Amino acid sequence: MLNKIRVVCALLCVVAVPMLQNTAAHAHVLITDETNSMGAVLHITPDDDPIAGSSSHIFFDIQDDRYQNASYEANLAIVDQRGDRSDVDTDISGSYVSARYTFAAQGVYKLELTVRRGNASEIFTVNQRVSRGTSGDETSPAVRHGWAEALIVLSATGVGVLAVVWLSRLRRVVESSQ
Structure with missing residues (x-):
């Protein structure tokens, strides 16, 4: 016995x-510009899964040698589910563009990064789901862990x-x- x-x-x-x-996932996302001629790696803290109501650090690493040491402008706009657009301040260091943003509630957000170097501009667009944190006006159901x-x-x-x-x-x- x-x-x-x-x-x-x-x-x-x-x-x-x-x-x-x-087993946290750490998946960076490769996005391309509108013409599919240039890419950028996107990373959002924490663990590429932002928490609504908490500040997130958003990083873009532009995958083009022309942006390594060049002077350029970068503008980040974030559009929420209702269509409200927020322009976010960015910091540029070489090919890295970073910003801080607090997603207000759970949902899908559109991130639009526009980089301008001289007369040329590239636009990177990606949808980001925020599924953790505050859920806005509605009360989220209790989470079950089977x-x-x-x-x-x-x-x-x-x-x-x-x-x-x-x-x-x-x-x-x-x-x-x-």
Whole structure:
């Protein structure tokens, strides 16, 4: 009986450990300009999954050698779901363009970066989903974590089995000592 319990506990540990590990995604997005002649890598903190109501740092890395040490202007506009447009201040360092922005609520936002060098301008457009944080006027439903609930049930069952085994062995020890 004790070997069966050990096997069950070992299996629970093997299943539970991978579920408890944090596996954050760090995916940068490559976007192209309107003419598909130039690309830029987009990264938004935290973990390319911004949180509504919290400040996010937005980075664009323009993938063109002409922008490495050149003088150019960069304008970032962010359009929310209602169509309200916000012009965001940008910082330029070589081919990097960065900005700070707080997404007001969950939803899909359109990010539009316009870079101008001389008479030439490039426009990069991407849609960014914000699915964490404040949800605006509506109250978000409670988040359910099925794996955590299952783990709690399995753990409680395991503790119950161990308690039954321990009590039965204790009873045998008491009976044999009399």
